[in-house]
Amino acid sequence: MSRKKGLSVEEKRNRMMEFFYEKKDFFQLKELEKQCQKEKGITSMSVKEILTSLVDDGMLDTDKIGTCVYFWAFPSKASQNRKRKIDDLSQKIEESKKKQKSVTEMVAKAKVGREENEERSEVLSMLRKREDEKKQLLAELERYKECDPEVLEEMKQETKIAKEAANRWTDNVFSIKSWIKQKFAFEESVIDKQFGIPETFDYLD
Known part of the structure; x- marks a missing residue:
């Protein structure tokens, strides 16, 4: 039996952006690790890496409020x-x-x-x-x-x-x-x- 092929990096990036556009809200890393795996099929272990690449490319915004780090993205930007x-x-x-x-x-x-x-x-x-x-x-x-x-x-x-x-x-x-x-x-x-x-x-x- 052949193993199911995993998502490529680009597919994970696209799905994560879809997630933010659909939710239109602010999220912490732990929330994203759970919800992106459940709703978009992105393994929790790869969420942080994908987030970092999207932030580096200017596609995601991030900021630290108190001790919490939040991530967000809206279609207009x-x-x-x-x-x-x-x-x-x-x-x-x-x-x-x-x-x-x-x-x-x-x-x-x-x-x-x-x-x-x-x-x-x-x-x-x-x-x-x-x-x-x-x-x-x-x-x-x-x-x-x-x-x-x-x-x-x-x-x-x-x-x-x-x-x-x-x-x-x-x-x-x-x-x-x-x-x-x-x-x-x-x-x-x-x-x-x-x-x-x-x-x-x-x-x-």
């Missing part, structure tokens, strides 16, 4: 925090797009009548780094999108734009590979190996 976080991430994506545009211009200059050199390799390395940064930002945006239905449609549009940008960069890489093949008669496998381009490199669906 959570929505404001997520909106602020989304705005910050959107700004980072915009900055990433600007950096990518600069790299595109550098790639275009490197293609004009030049033989293979270190500068071109550095440009392609920068390109891959920017793509990785963008994927990480999009992944974090996806996480916040799931927490706030109010910005769901906005985040879908951001994801679409980022996806189109990524595919344009894929076009650029393919164009460079084509130019190298025509200019130097290299095999595609040789080019991929030289620039560290994986076999799975392709457009995003």
Whole structure:
């Protein structure tokens, strides 16, 4: 008989936030350990760890009154925090797009009548780094999108734009590979190996 799979950290975080939003009240640690296990299936031993992570992320408020420590969270503040976080991430994506545009211009200059050199390799390395940064930002945006239905449609549009940008960069890489093949008669496998381009490199669906 297979053992029942436990909740992941993210699932515990989401369930605990649901608990606070539903109760709209103040709780001490001992109360949370009992009620979250009973109502949300979060083991009492992991409640303190989850509380700490949510407080560190600014999703929960906490304060000490006398000798008692209380925790609370209300939907209105959570929505404001997520909106602020989304705005910050959107700004980072915009900055990433600007950096990518600069790299595109550098790639275009490197293609004009030049033989293979270190500068071109550095440009392609920068390109891959920017793509990785963008994927990480999009992944974090996806996480916040799931927490706030109010910005769901906005985040879908951001994801679409980022996806189109990524595919344009894929076009650029393919164009460079084509130019190298025509200019130097290299095999595609040789080019991929030289620039560290994986076999799975392709457009995003």
